[in-house]
Amino acid sequence: MKRIDTHTITGLLRKHGICPTSQRVKIAMALFSSMTHPSADQLLGAVNSRKAEVSKATVYNTLNLFLEKGLVREVIVDPSKVLYDPNTSDHHHFYDIVTGELSDIDASKVSIPVLPPLPGNRIFDGVDIIIRTRPAAA
Amino acid sequence: MKRIDTHTITGLLRKHGICPTSQRVKIAMALFSSMTHPSADQLLGAVNSRKAEVSKATVYNTLNLFLEKGLVREVIVDPSKVLYDPNTSDHHHFYDIVTGELSDIDASKVSIPVLPPLPGNRIFDGVDIIIRTRPAAA
DNA sequence: TTCGTTGCAAACCCTTTGCACGCAC
């Protein structure tokens, strides 16, 4: 649980061209202080843990807005739900296929030496590397 | 469209411990001759293109069975649907984020030089590398 | 007969959408 103050968050939102309404600030606070990769549903629960403050639709809309504005990244490892990654620096992921746990890998540790030629008339957009693991004990 | 005969498919199914019923053979034929990465829905359409031969539930059940038995791989790039990859050899993917097209990259072209240390008490299961692209023309 | 497989429809879950209300400027 990282300590993040409201002022930092509102500044961050504004810097990305997002009007910092109270709901958006609450969602951003939950996301950036989590240090994990929460799903929309987990965020909804985190924000409303004390009392209902934000609706489900607003969480989804807000996350899509953050995504569009480059404030968060989407991590797609489980077909049943999308995870959101508050870390936008260059990095990759370990994914435990049994527990569903996701953790970061610094990009410097797994860089690809040579980018293969892109097919057709395409331009590079990014690379996702997911290293799948399983718990060691049977 | 690869040429694949029924006999090859039934042998393949049996080798993986799957009883080759007529529906399963049809689904496997469609999948292995496609040379793309079809979704469950596309396979359903392909198998039933002439007349209804297999139900939707059977397609999903069969694909999950194939997955479990290691006959196909799952490719998760789009949260809205799972794609199935008949190529189980070691390879990775280009994914066009606009058109949704997926194409293979031979593993030798993008190998990771050093595997980073796994977190906690985990064992390696595999690596997925997805190189995202966009069409070049604006 | 017996057990595994199939088909249908309904259930499920996550996510998106439509529309009215509310707040800020």
Place this chain on the structure above:
DNA sequence: GTGCGTGCAAAGGGTTTGCAACGAA
């Protein structure tokens, strides 16, 4: 007053499940 943001509920779409019918050994 105008426009964006929000909440609610309903719709949407892919996937799974329950159960009866079916089919091969």
